Amino acid sequence: MAAAVQRNYLITGSGRGIGRGLSRLLLGKGHKVFLLDNNEEELSNTTSLLSKTHRAGKDFDSSICNLRNPKDIASARDKASQLFAGKLDCVINNAANTNAVGAQNLADISLEDWNASIETNLTGPMLVSQACLPLLSKGSCIIHMSSTRAFMSEPNNEAYSATKAGLLGLTQSMAVSLAPQGIRCNAILPGWINVTNECKQADESRQAWEEGLTEEDHGWHLTGRVGKVEDVLKAVEYLAESDFVTGAEVVVDGGVTRKMVYPE
Numbered sequence: 001m002a003a004a005v006q007r008n009y010l011i012t013g014s015g016r017g018i019g020r021g022l023s024r025l026l027l028g029k030g031h032k033v034f035l036l037d038n039n040e041e042e043l044s045n046t047t048s049l050l051s052k053t054h055r056a057g058k059d060f061d062s063s064i065c066n067l068r069n070p071k072d073i074a075s076a077r078d079k080a081s082q083l084f085a086g087k088l089d090c091v092i093n094n095a096a097n098t099n100a101v102g103a104q105n106l107a108d109i110s111l112e113d114w115n116a117s118i119e120t121n122l123t124g125p126m127l128v129s130q131a132c133l134p135l136l137s138k139g140s141c142i143i144h145m146s147s148t149r150a151f152m153s154e155p156n157n158e159a160y161s162a163t164k165a166g167l168l169g170l171t172q173s174m175a176v177s178l179a180p181q182g183i184r185c186n187a188i189l190p191g192w193i194n195v196t197n198e199c200k201q202a203d204e205s206r207q208a209w210e211e212g213l214t215e216e217d218h219g220w221h222l223t224g225r226v227g228k229v230e231d232v233l234k235a236v237e238y239l240a241e242s243d244f245v246t247g248a249e250v251v252v253d254g255g256v257t258r259k260m261v262y263p264e
Contacts, residue, residue: 007240008084010034012067012128013095015042016199018145018190021229022092022236027054034080035062036128037095045200057083067095067124068116070131077131088135090240093125093167094145101160114159121163126170129185138182141246143239144171146187148253164189168249175247184246186239191253192217193227222255 009026013019015037023033027050037043047062054060061083063076080088097120099113129142136142149157150165167187174185197207209228218225235250251257 005241006030006032007089008032008034008087009090009092009240010036010080010088010128010132011092011094012036012065012124014062015039015046017195018193018198018229018232019092019094020046020198021195022094022233023060024050025230025233026236027060032084033060034076034083035060036065036067036076037062038064038066040064042200045203049203067128068119070127073124073127073131077128077135080132081135084135086135087137088132089140090236091129091132091136091142092145092236093128093143095124096121096145096160096163098160101157105156106158109158117159117163121160122166122170125167129174133183136181136183139243140182141184141186141240142174142178143236144168144185144187146171146189146249148189148191148251148257150189152257171249172247179246184239184243186246186248186250188232188235188239189249189251189253190232191227191251191256192221193229193232193252195229198229220256221253222259225254227252227254 009031011019011023011033014023014035023035026033035043035046043062043064047056050060061079063079065072065076067073097117125144144167146167147164149161150168153161171185171187178185194209194213196202196212197209213226231252235252239245239250
């Protein structure tokens with residue numbers, strides 16, 4: 001299906017998870033997508049799948065990219081510029097380091113792990129946005145993928161929660177700074193978006209989206225189900241198309257952050 005208005009999207013962390021799902025769905029709607037990821041195996045698998053239905057080098061392209069390396073980012077930007085003929089409509093800063101989520105007690109977090117999260121989840125989006133500015137023009141936008149963990153948390157999420165909260169500050173600041181250029185900046189805050197089926201292992205086992213989810217998982221949400229990547233896509237499309245919306249925070253969580261939870 002051709003898009004009503006074809007847009008050019010650059011998406012970080014698109015080898016698996018939400019980023020992969022968004023890339024697949026946006027291509028299916030007739031948009032062009034440039035995929036970035038630091039996981040060569042997952043990115044190769046994803047591009048191989050996409051090549052079955054879309055033209056590599058014309059509809060989409062990709063680049064291995066370490067967001068902690070400015071040279072990698074610049075190289076990927078240049079390759080994306082070739083695909084898009086120098087015009088980028090939307091940057092989606094989706095990639096995140098999640099290695100420390102729930103894995104380390106606060107007393108045990110190493111400076112190395114902390115810095116890996118800061119540099120990937122917060123500095124990376126700033127560097128990618130900065131690098132892409134020459135390709136952005138009036139009417140284009142930047143979307144930072146934050147999280148509801150920016151303002152609610154489970155134990156041992158310090159690095160992840162801090163960086164996702166930092167993205168909200170980055171969003172409002174960039175919205176103000178880029179307004180004279182006509183470039184908008186917004187944030188999406190996903191809750192539980194089940195994307196365990198969006199990876200190489202799931203492809204090989206032919207895992208269905210609902211596999212592993214229980215009635216309790218779905219019932220925990222006010223909307224009666226766990227989130228899908230299609231829910232995030234709707235937020236992306238809204239922000240990409242809405243020229244009167246900037247500096248906004250769009251929560252996509254099935255109402256969970258509005259639900260009070262008391263001890264049983």
